[in-house]
Amino acid sequence: MATPISTPTTAIPPPSSSFLQSFIALDTSLSLHLHTFFQFIPRFLLKSLEICGDGRLFFPVAISLLFLLSPSLHSPHPFLLSLLAGSLLDLLLVGLIKHLIRRPRPVYNKSDMSIAFAVDHWSFPSGHSSRVFFVAQFLFLSIENVREVLQDELLRNWVSGFGFGESGSTELFLKVIFCWAAATSVSRVLLGRHFVADVAAGACLGLFEGWITHGFISQLISGFGEIKLISY
Numbered sequence: 001m002a003t004p005i006s007t008p009t010t011a012i013p014p015p016s017s018s019f020l021q022s023f024i025a026l027d028t029s030l031s032l033h034l035h036t037f038f039q040f041i042p043r044f045l046l047k048s049l050e051i052c053g054d055g056r057l058f059f060p061v062a063i064s065l066l067f068l069l070s071p072s073l074h075s076p077h078p079f080l081l082s083l084l085a086g087s088l089l090d091l092l093l094v095g096l097i098k099h100l101i102r103r104p105r106p107v108y109n110k111s112d113m114s115i116a117f118a119v120d121h122w123s124f125p126s127g128h129s130s131r132v133f134f135v136a137q138f139l140f141l142s143i144e145n146v147r148e149v150l151q152d153e154l155l156r157n158w159v160s161g162f163g164f165g166e167s168g169s170t171e172l173f174l175k176v177i178f179c180w181a182a183a184t185s186v187s188r189v190l191l192g193r194h195f196v197a198d199v200a201a202g203a204c205l206g207l208f209e210g211w212i213t214h215g216f217i218s219q220l221i222s223g224f225g226e227i228k229l230i231s232y
Contacts, residue, residue, distance in 0.1 A: 023197075031106060031195040038190045049187040052180070053128040055091065058135075062087060065149075078222050079145035083138060085221065086213030090134050091127075093205065098122035109192040126194045129202030130209065132181035137210025140174050142218070181206075 051057060062084050103124040120127075139146050147170045185203055188194040194202075 027195050027197040028106075031189055032108065034189050034196070035106070035108065035192050041190060043191070046187040046191045049180075049184045050128065050191065050193075053132045053184040055087075055127070055131060058087065058131065059084075077149075078218065079142060079149065082142075082213055082218040082221050083135070085217050086134060086138055086209055087131065089213065089217070090130050090206065090209050093209070094125060094127045094130050094202070097125055097205075098127075103195075103198070106192050106195060123194050124198045124201060125205055126185065126188050126198045126202035128188055129181075129185040129194075129199045130206040132184045133203045133206030134209040134213070135206075136174070136178045136181040137207045138213050139177055141210060141214040143170060143174065146170055146173065 062080065065080055098120070099122070101124045102122050104121060105123040181203075185199045188199050189196055
């Protein structure tokens, strides 16, 4: 009796894996096309946006404002303290997700990154995008606090020079912040630092962090401040 000849079969990849690979290929191709097409934009402008969204600039500014605008060291400004706490949350979440996903940065990313970013080889999600959209979302949800801070004596003269010291200026200020967040996020792709999906995920993460910080962390900090005042 003849032994049946077995024909080799090719393994069919799972649909989810095939979809993910197709999505990554599309994301990679789109990101490269955008990076190539917008080469005419001066790189120093994109680098300026990169520096403005850098955590090494943001954290010192936030801490300085916290000390300058707080009544005393024992009673820090709840709004600015929440902003700082949310920024730390963003830093932790981005670091955790990058460590878990471990998506390499684009191969065409130039070696003009700062030392702080050069050791960060992972691309997903974009930390710049999450940070700037967190700031924009948190400020938008805390519009009354923003209005109060802009009217502070230490900042009033400075912001009035940019046209933010008049009626309705808070809304204008928030629109400028959202435009800055969008421009900074787009610059990450044009600089070759990230893929489009990295930036989109970072922006969504930042919006979520802004909502969490405003809805929960701010309430915790305010409640803790009230308990502290009662104890005094």
